[in-house]
Amino acid sequence: MIPDLSADRIDRLRDAFQAARYDADGVLDLLGPEAHAALGRGEPVPAHRATADAGALGTLVRLFLLGEPQPRGAVEAALAPLPLDEARAAGIVVADGDALRPGLDVRPHGAGDDSWWVVSDLDSDLRGGRPVAPDHVLGVGHASLSLVRATSRRPVGSLLDLGTGCGVQALHGSTHARRITATDVSERALALAGATFRLNRVEAELAAGEWFEPVRGRRFDQVVCNPPFVVGPPRTDFTYRDSGLAGDDASALVVRQLPSFLEPGGTGQLLASWVHRRGEDWRERVAGWLPPGGVDAWFVQRDIADPVLYVGTWLRDAGYDPRSPEGVRKANEWLDWFAANGVEGVGFGFVTLRRTDAAQGDVVCEDLRHAYDDPLGPESDEWLRRVDWLRAHGSDEGLLAARLTTAEHAVLEQVSEPGDEGWRPIVHRLHRTDGPGWQHEVDELGARLLAGCRGALPLGDLLELLALGGGLDPAELTRSALPVFRELIRHGMVLPAEWREQR
Template sequence: MKALPAVSTDLPVFSADLCDRLREAFQRAGYHADGVIDALGGAANAAFGRGEPELAYRASLDAGDLGTLIRLFLLGETESETDAKSAFAPVSIDEAIAVGLLRLTSNGVRAGLDVRPHGDDEGGAWWVFSDLDPDLLGHSVPGHHVLGVGHASLSLVRATTRRPVGTLLDLGTGNGVQALHASRHAQRVTATDVSARALALAEATFRLNQLDVELVKGEWFAPVARRKFDQIVCNPPFVVGPPRVDYTYRDSGLAGDDASALVVRQLPSFLNDGGVGQLLASWLHVDGEDWTDRVSRWLPAETDAWFVQRDVADPGLYVGTWLRDAGIDPRSPEGRAKSADWLDWFDANNVDGVGFGFVTLRRSGGKTPTVVAEDLRQAYDDPLGAEAATWLDRVDWLRDNGDSLLETSFEVPKTVLLERVDELGAEGWLTTVRRLHRTDGPGWQHEVDELAARLLAGCQGALPLEDLIELLAAAQGLSAEELSASAVPVVRELVRHGMLLPVR
């Protein structure tokens, strides 16, 4: 998070009094997540989510003050001063213009900032300040741009564990959305950022939502030196490529995947024993190198780590995606020049892909650490945060009971199914694939052979694993010792993925 020279020294300053009155206006109009959904209706909401605004615009015309706010902040329309005055009361139009919330045009007012309703599955109702995106600006974003709540932010929200903690650090808070969600399970929240503009908008977000969050300015972990936390959440500037800073929200000034590596290396030292850190990260796929080896080398000692790779992007697709994200047309002279520089760097460093995913870290407190890096590219519905929490629980259980698996009784959860793929042969249908499929959480799948399937069929909580292996070995005419040696690693992996649970 290297500092970028400011395009403008003007920072939005929203006083507590102004935020209280703005909150009053929003609540009166019903400008919150549920209110917007109700006003627009299902079809218009779905179309708006697809990037088709016309239905939402038409629905908003019958929604009074709420419709005015929807058109200003969500659709980027120009509204009359009369309608804006009604929608913002008791905040005056002059006040809104003075702080940059609105900007005056020749025929009315337009949004100067993005203020968007945001909620969660637990009934949280918030608003988030950010800068306008390229579509509403009509041009590429400036270097000090503060990003809104995008897919990456929401994916980290869903990948974060929500068990109660005393202290939580939101490193690189941006618009403050991670801290909003953290406020529901952390007693005290600290948020940092290198960008003065990001901190100003995050402060407005917290004031508007009446939350007490400590804000500190600085690069990386420097603002919280010598402090420790129970939990750390980080959405760092993880875009990989040449060492430059075009946009503070995504560029670190470090080459390649060094930004992600820096956070992974340093984060555990700022955790209390047993504390958990979670971040979005990117890593290079370099010709001749296994990505799992690459990310594992980043880890400090005494750190449990779970690297989950959600996607691998082709370098060309990756470059085009991030150019468009900043509002730059890859076909323009600027886009061509940036693409060439970026792709030359990938070629020079033998990069054949860019991995992206989630990292969960835990300070193990002197215990032998568990490090797992694995692919999770299939679609799933359940939030990964809950799975990360139980993954750490299962790691603890295996660490404490790994030597007594044979004496343990296990059961297969009801959410785990055995799928078979049969192929028609000369003697009828022949099973060629047996696949365990966990239908909840991230939908883990494991292929197993016939012996493993038979062994798991006996895992119903009654007999210890050792007895089941002996019975199966006797029935198949096999050595119990050899069957045990091959079964234990499989059992360990299934326990780690929640597909086999200990009963006692």
């Protein structure tokens, strides 16, 4: 059933939230950092204690964030000026004996200086552990937040949120895009996303349909997508995660079609999954999804899940007890499919795409499974900038003529072992201390060469001086150094000197 979340009802709900200070800052102020952090870990008792006798805000926190039934009178006072019968008609709250409990998940979502409300369906925990409905609309979860952090925030004219769900990607897109279009195959998702946008005074065009059909023939400056990327047999138990396509075909479909919906120079960023099969390189697999022609693509693998762990995780996500008869049946079907298709693992990560007028795009697939703190969105912008520079200067002649500088956030780590004449260095490892924290091992000559990259001399001159000082063949040193420097530039560890001069 589609909830009747009319504009008038949402406007009155907004008034109630503002009056009670039911927003990101207000909730944090009420709970305090310790109880707020505990709530984020799924520990409700500190938040329950902090909301005792806290008036309308305490009622709203207990109702929507803790999922606890609240007295009718307290809910009526907290939701005013939205009448209680209107809130019930909209499905925002439902009766629970003489009390009321939440019918929808409506919670503050803060990011930086921005504070929004997100409307979604109640997850399994707030449904008493019962499995969610097939048309369940997921709220703000770890996957959606990871995409938020991995998305570029450069100003754009138009943004498409493909498969918007509760609308969280579009909310964040509103900070840098002038026009927003949000699509979904689920009418329920569009209704809840529309309520999210109305609640936050965000203007967005809503369109219903599968995949790119609602925007066929249009182009956008940016596309973001958190698709139903779960890998497994071709079924649709839950629209938020299952595509009806087999294996990783959903991720392949988005990667293949997305570039044709971009303006020249436009970018797309999405979450994706891919199978790891015996005897197959995952890099070749995902690169093969790309359309021919001018597309720059950066595939970043953040994790590889064992099939057994993968199945158990997604069963619990939907509220199934893996020990129940239904859980056992679904697990066996899933694992049988993995075994029949030679799946040894499931990779997960981010994809950045850019439509380019170059005859051949730059395609890089790499692992980034170590921990890092900085968001990947700004790094994706810089990655594309470095791709452009390498495209213009990446020939042997262009690179040798370039003045380069070691990045400010690059440090050199040396590992030594004891020897007859003291400590003997055996490893030279260059680290980036910002962004995704890349690491590259270099030899002693490479370390000396990087020490000379201060922007004063072209790389070719530095190589000649190093060869002369060490009695080396300049041509051989150049042949071995250039591929290393291309990789260091690609990872932002060595940069064009003029970039520093332009700041």
